[in-house]
Amino acid sequence: MLKDLSPGQNNKELKRFYRKMLKALHPDLGGDKEEFLKFLAWYTEQHAKDKNFKAEVVKRLPSQGNYVYRCEEFTLEEILTLKQKTLVLPVEKKCPDCDGTGYDRCKSQVCGNCLGTGLIETLSSRSKDKVYVPCPFCGGRGRVQRVICSTCLGRGTIRDELRVVVDLPLGLEEGDYLYLPRDRFNLPQDVYVEVVIKDHPNFKRVGKDLILEHSVSVWELLLSDFIEVPTLEGRERLATSDLRISQEIVLKSRGLYYYERGDLKRGDLIVKLRVIYPIDLPLEVKECLNLAYETYKRLHQGG
Numbered sequence: 039m040l041k042d043l044s045p046g047q048n049n050k051e052l053k054r055f056y057r058k059m060l061k062a063l064h065p066d067l068g069g070d071k072e073e074f075l076k077f078l079a080w081y082t083e084q085h086a087k088d089k090n091f092k093a094e095v096v097k098r099l100p101s102q103g104n105y106v107y108r109c110e111e112f113t114l115e116e117i118l119t120l121k122q123k124t125l126v127l128p129v130e131k132k133c134p135d136c137d138g139t140g141y142d143r144c145k146s147q148v149c150g151n152c153l154g155t156g157l158i159e160t161l162s163s164r165s166k167d168k169v170y171v172p173c174p175f176c177g178g179r180g181r182v183q184r185v186i187c188s189t190c191l192g193r194g195t196i197r198d199e200l201r202v203v204v205d206l207p208l209g210l211e212e213g214d215y216l217y218l219p220r221d222r223f224n225l226p227q228d229v230y231v232e233v234v235i236k237d238h239p240n241f242k243r244v245g246k247d248l249i250l251e252h253s254v255s256v257w258e259l260l261l262s263d264f265i266e267v268p269t270l271e272g273r274e275r276l277a278t279s280d281l282r283i284s285q286e287i288v289l290k291s292r293g294l295y296y297y298e299r300g301d302l303k304r305g306d307l308i309v310k311l312r313v314i315y316p317i318d319l320p321l322e323v324k325e326c327l328n329l330a331y332e333t334y335k336r337l338h339q340g341g
């Protein structure tokens with residue numbers, strides 16, 4: 039599948055390809071798990087190499103300069119599998135209704151200086167006669183535009199939203215700042231986004247590892263060959279024969295990305311099973327279990 043992509047392909051094509059493959063290969067949508075993981079690893083490598091259109095990570099805000107600061111919540115899915123986030127940034131832009139003047143273009147008021155005549159009386163310096171000159175306040179129009187623009191309430195600017203799709207660098211940590219340079223993202227100002235990682239309903243972050251606590255009934259554990267647990271890359275089948283030995287299973291390199299001496303690494307996903315036992319056992323069930331136990335002992339001793 040990867041041979042379709044030549045190494046010279048640009049970022050946009052790479053992303054389009056990634057999205058297509060993500061859909062085609064995702065195990066929850068019927069794709070093959072091994073192939074999906076292989077693809078994710080491959081894309082991650084490509085993605086790490088590519089520096090275009092990507093936000094940079096800084097550990098602190100600049101002490102001076104004109105920039106916009108935002109705090110944003112990121113989900114684990116955005117950081118680990120989508121590697122992309124749409125940010126909605128507030129921007130101020132010139133009010134289109136008053137063209138930035140702050141006054142209503144269509145509504146005018148009688149000029150207070152000339153009382154609407156457009157002329158003011160003054161004495162001629164030469165003849166000392168009364169002369170009339172155009173009112174300087176309204177330019178002789180007799181009316182002034184002093185009705186506040188109802189769109190911007192006189193500010194001359196309105197709030198607008200700018201949607202920016204940001205490629206997330208790998209190894210993003212809570213408290214990092216994403217730096218979006220103005221030129222690269224076509225923004226009115228540089229933007230710094232503080233990263234807050236949202237708590238996930240299933241996965242707990244412990245250092246670079248993710249912990250999944252999963253409940254399973256003792257019946258399932260005894261009677262099924264596999265159980266399924268959710269992971270960020272789709273559902274994973276775990277053999278119950280392994281889980282009867284240890285109720286803690288480590289899925290290698292399925293946790294958070296991080297850099298160690300310049301190398302990109304990934305933590306683990308640790309699945310911790312909580313075995314649920316039935317609270318009340320009806321007599322009938324108990325008898326069956328007794329019979330099962332006797333059978334098991336007999337077979338075990340025999341074998």
Ligand SMILES: [Zn+2]
Pocket residue numbers: 133134135136137138139140141187188189190191192193194195
């Ligand atoms: Zn306006």
Ligand SMILES: [Zn+2]
Pocket residue numbers: 149150151152153154156157173174175176177178179180181
């Ligand atoms: Zn006037």
